[in-house]
Amino acid sequence: xxxxxxxxxxxxxxxxxxxxxxxxxxxxxxxxxxxxxxxxxxxxxxxxxxxxxxxxxxxxxxxxxxxxxxxxxxxxxxxxxxxxxxxxxxxxxxxxxxxxxxxxxxxxxxxxxxxxxxxxxxxxxxxxxxxxxxxxxxxxxxxxxxxxxxxxxxxxxxxxxxxxxxxxxxxxxxxxxxxxxxxxxxxxxxxxxxxxxxxxxxxxxxxxxxxxxxxxxxxxxxxxxxxxxxxxxxxxxxxxxxxxxxxxxxxxxxxxxxxxxxxxxxxxxxxxxxxxxxxxxxxxxxxxxxxxxxxxxxxxxxxxxxxxxxxxxxxxxxxxxxxxxxxxxxxxxxxxxxxxxxxxxxxxxxxxxxxxxxxxxxxxxxxxxxxxxxxxxxxxxxxxxxxxxxxx
Ligand code: GLA
Numbered sequence: 001x002x003x004x005x006x007x008x009x010x011x012x013x014x015x016x017x018x019x020x021x022x023x024x025x026x027x028x029x030x031x032x033x034x035x036x037x038x039x040x041x042x043x044x045x046x047x048x049x050x051x052x053x054x055x056x057x058x059x060x061x062x063x064x065x066x067x068x069x070x071x072x073x074x075x076x077x078x079x080x081x082x083x084x085x086x087x088x089x090x091x092x093x094x095x096x097x098x099x100x101x102x103x104x105x106x107x108x109x110x111x112x113x114x115x116x117x118x119x120x121x122x123x124x125x126x127x128x129x130x131x132x133x134x135x136x137x138x139x140x141x142x143x144x145x146x147x148x149x150x151x152x153x154x155x156x157x158x159x160x161x162x163x164x165x166x167x168x169x170x171x172x173x174x175x176x177x178x179x180x181x182x183x184x185x186x187x188x189x190x191x192x193x194x195x196x197x198x199x200x201x202x203x204x205x206x207x208x209x210x211x212x213x214x215x216x217x218x219x220x221x222x223x224x225x226x227x228x229x230x231x232x233x234x235x236x237x238x239x240x241x242x243x244x245x246x247x248x249x250x251x252x253x254x255x256x257x258x259x260x261x262x263x264x265x266x267x268x269x270x271x272x273x274x275x276x277x278x279x280x281x282x283x284x285x286x287x288x289x290x291x292x293x294x295x296x297x298x299x300x301x302x303x304x305x306x307x308x309x310x311x312x313x314x315x316x317x318x319x320x321x322x323x324x325x326x327x328x329x330x331x332x333x334x335x336x337x338x339x340x341x342x343x344x345x346x347x348x349x350x351x352x353x354x355x356x357x358x359x360x361x362x363x364x365x366x367x368x369x370x371x372x373x374x375x376x377x378x379x380x381x382x383x384x385x386x387x388x389x390x391x392x
Pocket of ligand 1: 038121122123182
């Protein structure tokens with residue numbers, strides 16, 4: 001009898017442990033959400049700006065909608081002291097980073113910071129190379145909850161080794177710190193970074209435009225959507241493909257393009273790091289960033305990245321399976337004319353002859369119950385985003 005119990009227990013343990021094993025250290029079980037200074041403010045960061053962003057995150061309702069991390073990107077650091085400790089810009093951060101982290105925490109938010117695996121950051125501030133343990137210790141002492149770690153000035157360094165070194169240093173610091181790998185997808189981090197970082201950039205730097213491209217690798221929203229299309233197998237709880245931070249509200253996109261951008265990031269289960277000026281945000285932009293039904297698609301506990309199931313040139317259908325057996329569906333119109341786009345139940349993985357309830361996530365309304373297919377008119381450079389729930 002006792003041996004039967006033992007066998008039963010031995011069989012049960014792997015089952016009980018499975019979610020933990022899959023999720024690594026238990027951090028970032030859903031894609032991280034927050035705000036980062038870079039897209040709008042570049043090097044123009046200060047404690048005043050970061051405090052104002054934290055205030056606005058709360059007052060705009062974004063914190064209540066799930067945004068949590070307030071992250072200072074490049075340019076907060078100026079030098080190392082005689083002992084090698086990284087020093088924050090005393091003019092822009094006169095109270096120091098610990099006081100700033102405390103202020104962010106006091107609002108019920110989490111605090112993030114930025115460094116680089118090389119000798120210098122992309123903006124030529126001191127990088128963390130050969131200071132990994134020292135920097136990780138400083139971050140832990142300051143109360144850092146999230147580190148974005150860039151890849152400039154890394155000549156001759158091995159990518160995996162460099163990121164693994166900081167990953168280990170963060171773990172050794174004793175503080176749970178989400179680790180965001182930022183090497184622009186160069187070495188296909190989706191093939192090696194699970195267990196090292198919680199998210200990894202899959203593409204070059206996003207630009208505030210629909211389809212522009214820069215010679216140095218920056219790219220518009222639509223190019224990033226295309227680069228993400230084949231990466232759905234590599235994302236999941238604790239290990240996310242990162243198509244870069246949001247440009248929603250930064251003036252280079254029309255309202256339909258902003259909605260399309262946000263819808264795709266949610267379908268990709270992407271980290272949702274707002275990158276706009278929160279204090280000056282217009283209501284229409286706040287309504288996009290705080291659409292809870294779209295955010296629920298991003299944060300769905302199944303953690304599956306969505307994928308394209310139909311490509312008719314200008315018209316596409318994308319789906320993301322959700323934990324409750326429904327599907328998030330994007331009808332995407334790349335063209336310049338309003339057009340009808342149809343999704344059939346078969347292509348979105350539902351019983352072809354079955355009935356399903358269709359909800360429009362931007363109209364925030366049920367459209368009705370349909371059998372076999374659903375068609376909607378989609379504006380140019382726009383999406384209709386749906387949640388389709390089978391009726392059994
Ligand atoms: C790189 C990153 C950006 C930003 C800048 C800062 O380009 O990809 O997201 O962090 O560096 O210099």
